[in-house]
């Protein structure tokens with residue numbers, strides 16, 4: 001029985017509206033049947049929210065996103081404990097085709113454009129789903145150009161020659177053509193100049209509000225991500241160390257010192273970090 005079926009007298013739609021879009025309950029993720037990458041994490045993305053997933057390299061952020069979108073299965077990742085729910089349905093260990101059909105689009109780390117294809121051809125790839133090609137119509141592109149008008153000027157440019165910022169716009173625009181309900185973004189700010197990061201993040205907020213797309217953003221740029229997020233989780237060593245509404249999280253001492261660098265002496269990063277973590281648990 002799904003969570004929505006247990007919702008009593010409310011209609012299915014009402015029940016669905018009140019459920020988180022995605023929810024992880026005490027999830028453990030193992031690669032190759034023996035490497036424990038994530039343990040005992042519980043988190044949720046409420047409908048319409050932007051959720052920040054923060055943490056240092058190797059913390060497990062990408063692994064979490066990949067197991068939500070189903071891509072982790074192709075890397076021999078498996079949820080070995082706990083459950084993943086999508087709109088109340090148990091989708092634990094579902095594959096990527098099913099998750100795309102349910103409305104999940106995952107923008108992988110590293111701006112994965114098809115370099116030898118033009119910008120237009122890359123956008124057209126956004127119309128393929130589960131091996132099927134949707135009928136192409138210029139209107140399908142319009143959502144991409146509404147948010148990233150610059151792309152219309154470089155439609156015939158090979159994507160490999162586009163700048164980093166243009167490539168990031170392209171992967172977000174291509175994802176929008178899927179009309180996702182949940183957009184997962186892995187390191188959208190990586191390697192971009194601060195002004196470009198600001199522009200892209202502002203556009204993500206517009207998309208979130210105007211298209212009602214729920215987002216989970218895994219990023220090392222804690223400051224910017226928390227600025228646009230509603231809620232935030234901080235991962236370390238495969239576990240969630242902190243979680244709070246984004247504005248509360250941004251004010252926490254650990255976050256200021258370790259991730260934002262706006263408080264105290266951060267020169268002995270490891271010492272301070274371990275001291276703080278010890279202090280929190282004692």
Ligand code: ATP
Pocket residue numbers: 031032035037055056057058059060061062063064075
């Ligand atoms: P980064 O910001 O560097 O991408 P991350 O927080 O996203 O870090 P993950 O990439 O999820 O972290 O990695 C979590 C752990 O799982 C790391 O120890 C990593 O080496 C391991 N890992 C990631 N992908 C795989 C894989 N395909 N097979 C085996 N181990 C993996």
